[in-house]
Amino acid sequence: MKAVLFYAPKVIKLVDVPTPEPGPGEVLLKISAALTCGTDFKAYRQGHHMLGTPPSPFGHEFAGVIAAVGKNVSKFKSGDRVVAANSAPCEGCFYCERGQTQLCDDLKLHNGGYAEYNLVPAPIVKHNLYKLPDNLGFSEAALGDPLACAIHAVDVVRAHEGETAAIIGAGSMSLLLLQALRARGVRVLVVGRSKANLDIASAAGADTVISTENAEPIAAIKRLTDGRGADCVFEAVGTAKTWQMAVELTRKGGRVCLFGGCASGTMVPIDTHRIHYSQITLHGVFHHTPKYFKAAVDLLASSRVKTGLLIEGRIALDEVPSFFHERHGQSNRKFAVIP
Numbered sequence: 001m002k003a004v005l006f007y008a009p010k011v012i013k014l015v016d017v018p019t020p021e022p023g024p025g026e027v028l029l030k031i032s033a034a035l036t037c038g039t040d041f042k043a044y045r046q047g048h049h050m051l052g053t054p055p056s057p058f059g060h061e062f063a064g065v066i067a068a069v070g071k072n073v074s075k076f077k078s079g080d081r082v083v084a085a086n087s088a089p090c091e092g093c094f095y096c097e098r099g100q101t102q103l104c105d106d107l108k109l110h111n112g113g114y115a116e117y118n119l120v121p122a123p124i125v126k127h128n129l130y131k132l133p134d135n136l137g138f139s140e141a142a143l144g145d146p147l148a149c150a151i152h153a154v155d156v157v158r159a160h161e162g163e164t165a166a167i168i169g170a171g172s173m174s175l176l177l178l179q180a181l182r183a184r185g186v187r188v189l190v191v192g193r194s195k196a197n198l199d200i201a202s203a204a205g206a207d208t209v210i211s212t213e214n215a216e217p218i219a220a221i222k223r224l225t226d227g228r229g230a231d232c233v234f235e236a237v238g239t240a241k242t243w244q245m246a247v248e249l250t251r252k253g254g255r256v257c258l259f260g261g262c263a264s265g266t267m268v269p270i271d272t273h274r275i276h277y278s279q280i281t282l283h284g285v286f287h288h289t290p291k292y293f294k295a296a297v298d299l300l301a302s303s304r305v306k307t308g309l310l311i312e313g314r315i316a317l318d319e320v321p322s323f324f325h326e327r328h329g330q331s332n333r334k335f336a337v338i339p
């Protein structure tokens with residue numbers, strides 16, 4: 001089969017590899033669509049510890065049709081249309097026992113979406129593989145992973161109907177947070193820089209978009225919230241400056257979700273006076289759990305997510321290396337890779 005493998009930062013290649021055969025509990029998936037993701041671009045630029053020893057399978061958001069099942073697989077059969085999450089609980093560690101499976105001591109992020117076939121490991125088949133309803137396409141279903149992260153963030157912060165949330169950033173993750181918040185009836189204000197991205201955020205359901213080119217975001221958010229600040233703020237950029245801004249945009253008693261991962265070693269000075277006397281709660285949120293992945297697939301199946309705005313276009317598998325080479329420096333919306 002053809003597969004794109006990661007060899008080193010800025011070196012990925014389309015190569016021929018043996019098509020795997022499913023062992024006990026495993027499923028062989030014929031991939032119908034995989035989505036590009038900001039994490040893949042970051043890994044392309046600088047490598048990623050979760051990719052393991054190169055050459056490594058690459059791409060982690062994908063959906064397809066089951067081509068073969070291993071022994072002891074009873075829930076699925078050949079021909080089933082499915083989406084797989086890129087991780088599963090180990091069932092044995094302190095965190096998995098407490099339901100915090102995203103913090104699993106043995107968390108393995110499964111890759112290999114940019115290929116003709118993917119061998120889905122037994123723990124994912126057991127905990128995190130879902131059949132698709134007929135109305136849900138493969139590219140849309142592959143949004144399950146990033147949407148699950150967004151639903152997780154919204155749930156941790158307990159954003160609810162009648163509240164106003166601010167999102168800092170207008171990239172793909174911001175659009176997914178926006179969908180998760182709109183599904184809960186939350187009013188959403190998006191702060192961003194790129195006019196093109198803010199226009200998409202408006203079309204995707206943001207109540208108001210604020211361009212940092214034209215307005216001072218703290219004053220703008222206060223003006224839109226009777227001078228208080230937002231009930232909850234989601235930082236979806238991943239810089240020290242925007243982490244600080246997130247605290248400033250929040251009202252007294254509000255909650256902040258620090259969602260954008262900063263470069264390792266980043267330190268952020270925070271106004272302790274404000275955190276303490278205004279009783280602001282800071283949440284770090286990472287990844288998702290089977291509960292949130294299932295919720296994401298259900299939300300996608302409900303047709304309430306504006307998937308057309310989230311996926312910019314499609315490319316073929318053999319275009320992946322040149323696509324990453326040309327686009328890794330830009331802020332891209334998602335592309336569907338169709339093998």
Ligand SMILES: [Zn+2]
Pocket residue numbers: 037038039060061145146
């Ligand atoms: Zn991703």
Ligand SMILES: [Zn+2]
Pocket residue numbers: 089090091092093094095096097101103104105106107
């Ligand atoms: Zn575990």
